[in-house]
Amino acid sequence: MPTYHLQNLTVRHLTAPSAPALQAINLSIEPGEQLALIGPSGAGKTTLLATLSLSHRPAEGSFTAFDTDPWALGEAARHRLRAQLFLAPQTPPLPPRQRVVTAVLAARLPQWSAWRALVSLFKPADPEAAWQALSRFNLGDKLYSRVDRLSGGERQRCGLARLLLSPAKALLVDEPLSALDPALSELTLTTLREEAKARNATLICSLHQVELALSHFPRIVALRDGRIEFDLPREQVTPQMIAALYQGEQPAAEAAQPYDAMAVKPGVGACL
Numbered sequence: 472m473p474t475y476h477l478q479n480l481t482v483r484h485l486t487a488p489s490a491p492a493l494q495a496i497n498l499s500i501e502p503g504e505q506l507a508l509i510g511p512s513g514a515g516k517t518t519l520l521a522t523l524s525l526s527h528r529p530a531e532g533s534f535t536a537f538d539t540d541p542w543a544l545g546e547a548a549r550h551r552l553r554a555q556l557f558l559a560p561q562t563p564p565l566p567p568r569q570r571v572v573t574a575v576l577a578a579r580l581p582q583w584s585a586w587r588a589l590v591s592l593f594k595p596a597d598p599e600a601a602w603q604a605l606s607r608f609n610l611g612d613k614l615y616s617r618v619d620r621l622s623g624g625e626r627q628r629c630g631l632a633r634l635l636l637s638p639a640k641a642l643l644v645d646e647p648l649s650a651l652d653p654a655l656s657e658l659t660l661t662t663l664r665e666e667a668k669a670r671n672a673t674l675i676c677s678l679h680q681v682e683l684a685l686s687h688f689p690r691i692v693a694l695r696d697g698r699i700e701f702d703l704p705r706e707q708v709t710p711q712m713i714a715a716l717y718q719g720e721q722p723a724a725e726a727a728q729p730y731d732a733m734a735v736k737p738g739v740g741a742c743l
């Protein structure tokens with residue numbers, strides 16, 4: 472049973488219905504797969520992640536998550552299905568006045584009774600679990616800080632710590648490195664991959680850093696103008712493909728050989 476199966480999918484934003492944000496998308500993703508979404512700004516990466524997290528209803532085509540058409544379900548059943556998916560947006564919507572511990576533990580809200588959730592607002596239910604999740608992103612010392620005292624990168628990692636506490640089987644991560652330095656970028660991708668592997672969850676991560684995408688992810692899905700430009704194992708991705716993908720956006724890549732992913736030196740912020 473694939474985690475996702477998309478056939479000929481079109482997605483439109485309500486505010487721009489005449490220009491589809493995604494068109495003719497065909498994608499099948501198996502449990503435990505780890506893939507990177509790449510492509511220039513406006514290519515449709517965020518829209519695809521939002522569609523996979525059931526935030527956007529496709530306009531055309533077929534879409535299943537865990538072998539189920541979510542949009543054929545009632546609201547309550549779709550909500551239960553959503554609990555198996557976790558979207559970490561680029562800017563996590565964390566309440567500014569909340570303590571980090573409370574914000575991180577909010578990932579467990581769907582599993583808790585209303586009473587337990589309410590009590591946890593005043594006395595965090597499991598601070599040890601929150602601390603462990605934060606520590607994996609080098610953020611254990613911020614457990615009791617207020618969210619609005621965190622830097623952009625700390626806030627981003629706080630959002631990812633939530634992901635570690637959610638029970639989701641599909642981890643959807645939108646540009647997790649935009650506010651991180653090179654060492655933290657490596658740590659973040661390694662942690663996400665280890666977590667996905669440990670729970671056999673599917674990991675789908677959009678990245679602007681092509682080199683990091685190639686060095687960390689076995690499958691690369693490239694989007695441009697709302698369409699899939701290529702969907703390949705990283706060993707088959709060539710610099711020419713990357714240059715064509717970013718044509719008009721980025722300087723062309725020089726080398727002519729396919730990437731040897733293991734030889735690629737990670738470089739943050741360095742889109743090819």
Ligand SMILES: Nc1ncnc2c1ncn2[C@@H]1O[C@H](COP(=O)(O)OP(=O)(O)OP(=O)(O)O)[C@@H](O)[C@H]1O
Nearest residue numbers: 484485486487492511512513514515516517518519
């Ligand atoms: N809320 C919205 N309303 C209307 N159009 C939107 C909306 N959000 C995105 N779009 C459009 O949909 C297309 C895809 O945008 P999307 O944000 O998915 O791209 P992206 O690849 O994630 O870009 P970036 O790398 O800059 O984050 C773009 O043409 C964008 O202008």
